Amino acid sequence: MSFFLRIRSLVIKELQSLFGDPSSRALLIMPVILQTILFPWAATMEVKNASMAIYNRDLGVASTELVQRFTSGAAFTDIVVVHSEAEMADAIETRRAMLAISIPDDFSQKLAIGETSPIQVLLDGRRSNGAQIAFGYLQEILEIYLKDRAESAGHHLPSELVVRHWFNKNLDYQHFILPNLVAIITTIGSLVLTALSVAREREQGTFDQLMVSPLNPEMVMIGKAVPAMIVAFFQATIILCAAVFLYHVPFRGSLFLLYTGMFFYSLSLVGIGLLISSLSSTQQQAFLGAFSFMMPAIMLSGFAAPVENMPYWLQVATWPNPIRHFVEIVKGVFLKDAPPDRVIALLFPLVVISIFTLGSAAIMFRRKTT
Amino acid sequence: MSEVVVSFENVTKTFPGMESPALDAVSGEFRTGLITGLAGPDGAGKTTLLRLVAGLMEPDSGTVRTLGFDPFADSAAIRGDVGYMPQKFGLYEDLSVQENLNLHADLRHVIGEARRESFERLLEFTDLKAFTDRLAGKLSGGMKQKLGLACALLGEPKLLLLDEPGVGVDPISRRELWRMVEDLVDRGIAVVWSTAYLDEAELCGTTLVLNEGTKLFSGTPAEISDPLKGRCFHLRQPGEGKRRLLTDALLRPEVTDGTIQGHNLRLTFRPSTKPFEPDEIGAGSEANWSPVKPRFEDAFIDMLGGGPPGESPLTARTEAIPLDGKTVIEARGLTKKFGNFTATDHVDFDVKRGEIFGLLGPNGAGKSTTFKMMCGLLVPTEGTATVVGLDLRHSASQARQRLGYMAQKFSLYGNLTVVQNLVFFAGIYGLHGKRQRERIEDMTEIFHLEPFLITPTESLSLGYKQRLALACSLMHGPDILFLDEPTSGVDPVTRREFWTHINGLVERGVTIMVTTHFMDEAEYCDRIGLVFRGQLIANGTPDELKQSVADDSNPDPTMEDAFVSLVTRREEAATET
Numbered sequence: 001m002s003f004f005l006r007i008r009s010l011v012i013k014e015l016q017s018l019f020g021d022p023s024s025r026a027l028l029i030m031p032v033i034l035q036t037i038l039f040p041w042a043a044t045m046e047v048k049n050a051s052m053a054i055y056n057r058d059l060g061v062a063s064t065e066l067v068q069r070f071t072s073g074a075a076f077t078d079i080v081v082v083h084s085e086a087e088m089a090d091a092i093e094t095r096r097a098m099l100a101i102s103i104p105d106d107f108s109q110k111l112a113i114g115e116t117s118p119i120q121v122l123l124d125g126r127r128s129n130g131a132q133i134a135f136g137y138l139q140e141i142l143e144i145y146l147k148d149r150a151e152s153a154g155h156h157l158p159s160e161l162v163v164r165h166w167f168n169k170n171l172d173y174q175h176f177i178l179p180n181l182v183a184i185i186t187t188i189g190s191l192v193l194t195a196l197s198v199a200r201e202r203e204q205g206t207f208d209q210l211m212v213s214p215l216n217p218e219m220v221m222i223g224k225a226v227p228a229m230i231v232a233f234f235q236a237t238i239i240l241c242a243a244v245f246l247y248h249v250p251f252r253g254s255l256f257l258l259y260t261g262m263f264f265y266s267l268s269l270v271g272i273g274l275l276i277s278s279l280s281s282t283q284q285q286a287f288l289g290a291f292s293f294m295m296p297a298i299m300l301s302g303f304a305a306p307v308e309n310m311p312y313w314l315q316v317a318t319w320p321n322p323i324r325h326f327v328e329i330v331k332g333v334f335l336k337d338a339p340p341d342r343v344i345a346l347l348f349p350l351v352v353i354s355i356f357t358l359g360s361a362a363i364m365f366r367r368k369t370t
Numbered sequence: 371m372s373e374v375v376v377s378f379e380n381v382t383k384t385f386p387g388m389e390s391p392a393l394d395a396v397s398g399e400f401r402t403g404l405i406t407g408l409a410g411p412d413g414a415g416k417t418t419l420l421r422l423v424a425g426l427m428e429p430d431s432g433t434v435r436t437l438g439f440d441p442f443a444d445s446a447a448i449r450g451d452v453g454y455m456p457q458k459f460g461l462y463e464d465l466s467v468q469e470n471l472n473l474h475a476d477l478r479h480v481i482g483e484a485r486r487e488s489f490e491r492l493l494e495f496t497d498l499k500a501f502t503d504r505l506a507g508k509l510s511g512g513m514k515q516k517l518g519l520a521c522a523l524l525g526e527p528k529l530l531l532l533d534e535p536g537v538g539v540d541p542i543s544r545r546e547l548w549r550m551v552e553d554l555v556d557r558g559i560a561v562v563w564s565t566a567y568l569d570e571a572e573l574c575g576t577t578l579v580l581n582e583g584t585k586l587f588s589g590t591p592a593e594i595s596d597p598l599k600g601r602c603f604h605l606r607q608p609g610e611g612k613r614r615l616l617t618d619a620l621l622r623p624e625v626t627d628g629t630i631q632g633h634n635l636r637l638t639f640r641p642s643t644k645p646f647e648p649d650e651i652g653a654g655s656e657a658n659w660s661p662v663k664p665r666f667e668d669a670f671i672d673m674l675g676g677g678p679p680g681e682s683p684l685t686a687r688t689e690a691i692p693l694d695g696k697t698v699i700e701a702r703g704l705t706k707k708f709g710n711f712t713a714t715d716h717v718d719f720d721v722k723r724g725e726i727f728g729l730l731g732p733n734g735a736g737k738s739t740t741f742k743m744m745c746g747l748l749v750p751t752e753g754t755a756t757v758v759g760l761d762l763r764h765s766a767s768q769a770r771q772r773l774g775y776m777a778q779k780f781s782l783y784g785n786l787t788v789v790q791n792l793v794f795f796a797g798i799y800g801l802h803g804k805r806q807r808e809r810i811e812d813m814t815e816i817f818h819l820e821p822f823l824i825t826p827t828e829s830l831s832l833g834y835k836q837r838l839a840l841a842c843s844l845m846h847g848p849d850i851l852f853l854d855e856p857t858s859g860v861d862p863v864t865r866r867e868f869w870t871h872i873n874g875l876v877e878r879g880v881t882i883m884v885t886t887h888f889m890d891e892a893e894y895c896d897r898i899g900l901v902f903r904g905q906l907i908a909n910g911t912p913d914e915l916k917q918s919v920a921d922d923s924n925p926d927p928t929m930e931d932a933f934v935s936l937v938t939r940r941e942e943a944a945t946e947t
Binding site for chain 1: 742745746747762767768770771773775777778779781782783784785786787790793794795796797798799800802852
């Protein structure tokens with residue numbers, strides 16, 4: 001009984017100092033709101049407003065029709081007509097066009113006699129991602145053009161690709177970013193909070209005060225962990241609500257599974273935060289520590305680049321990264337109603353990470369404080 | 371022949387976010403030919419005044435003239451002629467002594483032959499010649515201040531502003547530093563020495579006394595203590611129970627202030643009253659009065675309207691602990707090394723139940739390290755530290771439940787309100803519900819915290835922070851109390867009040883271990899351990915320590931005299947062997 005009452009005192013104290021001060025209260029809530037508003041709009045990977053330069057040397061029917069298909073479609077909104085190789089290069093260099101195509105002067109002629117004719121495509125490598133995607137649109141247009149030509153000539157293409165995007169029918173990028181945000185924003189809150197809180201008490205001298213009290217290091221750790229987890233749940237819930245009610249991302253899975261995942265995820269983060277805290281003696285060290293963990297952990301979480309694209313050894317190396325597993329849980333539960341056994345398989349690494357980090361933090365605390 | 375170099379009139383400065391001004395219509399002047407003391411507790415406005423004089427800030431109203439210029443508007447004109455040594459000396463701890471000097475010489479544009487000459491002269495003057503390669507961070511407190519002084523003296527200033535140069539310096543180095551500064555005064559430099567130690571201010575040629583931003587007094591120390599003449603007495607040989615006697619003496623209307631000095635009581639009486647008969651407060655038959663010279667501190671307290679009442683309400687609300695004569699705190703061969711630096715070197719002492727044991731020594735002597743090992747906050751490299759027979763590092767929380775701890779700088783949660791701090795400390799010591807409410811009510815009443823209950827702790831004055839810190843550490847009624855520098859920086863009246871509470875606790879059988887660098891404060895202790903460079907160089911009652919150094923030339927030595935002699939004796943003994 002007394003154990004819980006003492007921990008309750010610690011938790012209340014922590015929450016009072018977090019929410020009692022208007023500026024720290026704002027620091028916990030404002031970034032979440034700002035990021036929820038900005039990220040879904042800013043961090044998009046769709047290519048809208050793609051531009052294309054066309055250098056058409058052929059005046060035949062076939063090439064004219066092709067050019068028309070390019071200009072009339074929705075994919076390319078900005079068409080630059082150029083009249084020389086140099087102009088074509090210039091259009092890309094000055095970023096007036098993301099890609100450029102050059103149609104040779106015998107294009108219609110060759111097609112008319114049933115031969116194949118090459119088309120040259122130049123992509124702007126500086127905007128590699130966007131250009132790749134735009135190139136995809138271009139290929140699609142070309143494919144339909146060829147199919148239509150074949151059909152009008154009475155032939156049929158041997159096979160045809162029909163693409164359906166499951167779990168995100170319209171390839172809406174917001175469906176991808178918002179579940180990710182649930183993971184990322186929660187990370188910053190709970191990690192920085194725990195990493196700094198112990199260091200701050202060390203700097204103020206209040207940590208000694210706790211250490212001479214009847215509290216033992218484990219109780220102090222629980223007292224630090226619980227408020228951070230409360231904050232993490234609180235922030236995640238804000239984004240979750242924004243995703244579902246504001247951005248209308250369909251929530252397909254079980255809320256219970258999501259929150260179970262969140263519990264173990266925030267536990268493992270708190271473990272890392274406390275470990276950083278136990279190793280650093282000033283707030284500055286703790287802050288640097290938290291960031292040197294956070295940056296690579298977010299980059300290697302599958303949020304920015306899919307884990308499957310990494311070399312095998314790196315895929316293995318990301319296993320101790322809790323963000324990686326939670327990103328998968330959130331996306332799984334959110335978008336495709338991942339079954340409990342799949343979620344449990346993903347929870348396992350989180351549990352292992354929590355045990356390891358909390359255990360080492362406890363050992364470090366005892367060593368450093370006694 | 372003495373020339374006014376700085377004058378200021380009705381200077382007021384308020385910092386944003388502060389309720390009362392840091393300086394409130396203060397006037398005065400600094401002259402050559404003597405050391406001007408700028409005295410007052412922390413937060414009195416000393417640093418603000420020095421910074422205004424140095425032209426680092428602009429006053430809100432009033433005028434300052436430094437060396438004939440407006441120091442803020444014409445800062446370029448005075449820059450070369452004003453030496454300013456800030457509180458945390460402007461030294462780079464990772465640079466050597468020589469590199470620090472080079473840097474300051476570059477900044478002040480001291481070049482060529484003049485530079486070589488000043489280095490030579492200053493290193494000679496400060497006795498730092500042998501240490502030019504040592505990193506400033508590795509110097510002792512006294513040597514750091516000397517280097518700071520050397521840096522401030524580069525470029526031959528006409529005015530030298532020293533902000534609390536005596537902090538963190540042992541009494542021996544302090545005396546050396548003082549002699550050096552006197553030497554500078556003889557050469558015609560005007561020197562301002564700011565200090566929170568009133569005994570230091572007493573040595574100055576003239577003193578400006580500040581309290582909470584207002585000027586209390588200015589004049590020579592003799593003038594300040596003049597009104598106290600014939601009003602200060604020692605009650606010698608009062609017999610048993612000096613704390614009780616002090617309480618009773620302070621309850622008498624003619625007594626305005628009183629302290630314990632070793633075995634004696636030191637009392638200040640109202641003007642035109644006479645000391646009462648010692649047996650009226652139950653003193654022993656051998657008790658007798660003897661007039662003493664008033665001190666600066668007596669005058670300071672008198673100006674503030676006398677000391678606090680003698681009876682602590684805490685006494686009645688503390689459960690009596692039976693005195694069993696047992697040793698409750700014990701150190702055996704206690705040693706702590708940080709790398710190749712020995713902070714505490716084979717220290718032994720023990721403290722009996724109901725005693726006040728004080729660790730006395732300058733900052734950096736190893737008091738805090740010893741203290742932290744006793745509380746179980748640091749692991750000793752060697753030796754043992756036990757409290758009620760237990761090593762606090764491994765002991766169960768029940769053992770720690772019996773302890774109260776008040777850390778240096780009153781470590782409280784600054785962004786929590788006063789009542790939130792009280793509730794928190796009650797909570798972690800297992801007080802809940804009705805008992806918690808009662809104890810918090812008690813503490814609020816005893817320490818007069820009522821008007822501040824919902825004030826954030828960080829905006830309390832230092833005196834109230836100290837009261838709150840003591841309240842938090844006493845919440846659970848501990849029988850052993852650890853106090854680390856409990857009175858540093860607070861004004862003398864609050865210090866008196868603090869000791870009244872401590873005396874009240876001791877009367878109920880609470881054991882106290884305290885560290886302090888105030889030499890005179892050690893007089894309150896039953897026994898003192900003198901700590902110097904990590905070693906316990908003497909251990910005994912205050913009177914024993916003072917008596918051990920008394921001789922014909924100094925029949926009634928102060929605690930500081932005792933400290934200086936004991937250290938010197940020890941060093942002489944060390945060089946002989």
